[in-house]
Amino acid sequence: MNRIKSLLYLGLVALAISCSEPVDYSQAITDGHYLNEAQDRITEVIIHDIFSPPVAARIYSYSSLAAYEVAAAVDPNYQSLLGQLKGSEEVKFTVPENIYPPLASLAAYYTMGTHLIFSEEMVNAHRDKAFEELKEKGIPRDVFEASVEFGKEVAEAVKAYSAQDNYHQSRSFPKYTVTNLPGTWEPTPPAYMEGIEPHWNKIRTFTLDSAGQYKVSPPPPYSTDPESEFFKRAKEVYDAVNAAEKEELDIAMFWDCNPYKMNVKGHVMFAEKKITPGGHWMSIAAIAAKTAESDWKKTAEALALTGISLHDAFVACWDEKYRSKLVRPETYINQFIDEEWVPLLQTPPFPEHTSGHSVASTAAAYTLTQLFGEDFHFVDSSEVNYGLPVREYNSFSEAAEEAAISRFYGGIHYMPAIEEGVWQGQKVGELLWSRISTKPKNLAQNE
Helix, strand or coil: CCHHHHHHHHHHHHHHHHHHHHCCCCCCCEEEEHHHHHHHHHHHHHHCCCCEEEEHHHHHHHHHHHHHHHHHHHCCCCCCCCCCCCCCCCCCCCCCCCCCCCHHHHHHHHHHHHCCCCCHHHHHHHHHHHHHHHHCCCCCCHHHHHHHHHHHHHHHHHHHHHHHHHHHHCCCCCCCCCCCCEEEEECCCCCCCCCCCCCCHHCCCCCCCCCCCCCCCCCCCCCCCCCCHHHHHHHHHHHHHHCCCCHHHHHHHHCCCCCEEEEEECCEEECCCCHHHHHHHHHHHHHHHHHHEEHHHHHCCCCCHHHHHHHHHHHHHHHHHHCCCCCCCCHHHHCCCCCCCCCCCCCCCCCCCHHHHHHHHHHHHHHHHHHHHHCCCCECCCCHHHCCEEEEEECCCHHHHHHHHHHHHHCCCCCCHHHHHHHHHCCCCCCHHCCCCCCCHHHHHCC
């Protein structure tokens, strides 16, 4: 009996010792999977809450910046962007010894993302599920709590920075007033929505000196004369849509990215929710990081810089849109060429010049090329959840060029808006990389 008791005692001791042995949780998060999943949920909420393309870009930029700042705080191979970005101040974070950095980065993303959207419960539910999964991977309670708290601390610093960008003040700015002057923008069917974000050029930029730093060439002088340049440009759109082949139709639909699409059936009108242009490129950034087998820090860097590129691109683009206030092809063609004509894509609710897709796509593609290289093959599955097939590209610039021309194929932009938009987006991308760096000077000089 004593022998049995002794064996039981030894067994219990051994069990207790084995249970107290630390679990290796170092591989709980290695790549950008959790961060990309968090971004996917933010995208779902952006669609659900129907944020406009410029506002969506703002949400992505600050959320991913928070995640990146954790990487910069814990790894000397990365440099903080706070202190480099316009209007920001350098923040010296004291990093606790007992944190798990990739978890802190994820917590920072969730905290910042939740702060910027309406449907917080959707993000919180996603966060809680991810956190439970990570706890099951053996992250000790004290490490888990310390990591989340540090992530929140970093996010609070980014929140303070975001609060000064004039966004909240802009919510009370006056709505756009339609002028009815010849050649100026007016609401388009079927919903005839008012002009979206007419004061977006007053939002603080990250790297641009001002919203109007890169002014594009103006559109051709407005005219209804069939011999005029303007009429010819409108007729060019009309003919392109009427003669569109399958590949052109596929390209137009793939890059539609219109969160405002309204459908009319009889007397019933209902919205079809879609990803924004910025959401599409943030998805491409995540796909690129995964394709390149990037770790969580490189993923955070890619998302942050892509988001910042998109944000400044939309500020620059919207500055021109509400300066030129140009009429959309649909309005002009219906009045002077064919009153029954309908573009392939639904015309979005803001002025025409320049093309937002062209500016944003070119800026984002420039940034991703700097991060992953010119010759980078990737499969773009961004639109699969919205009923569209994948498309493959051999470079980010190839994808951006297709995104830009898609607006012409779709019948919602004249060619000058696309050509000038590409130029504007290129300038935005180039400036960003000349103004900020994620690499400390000693590392950047050795590359």
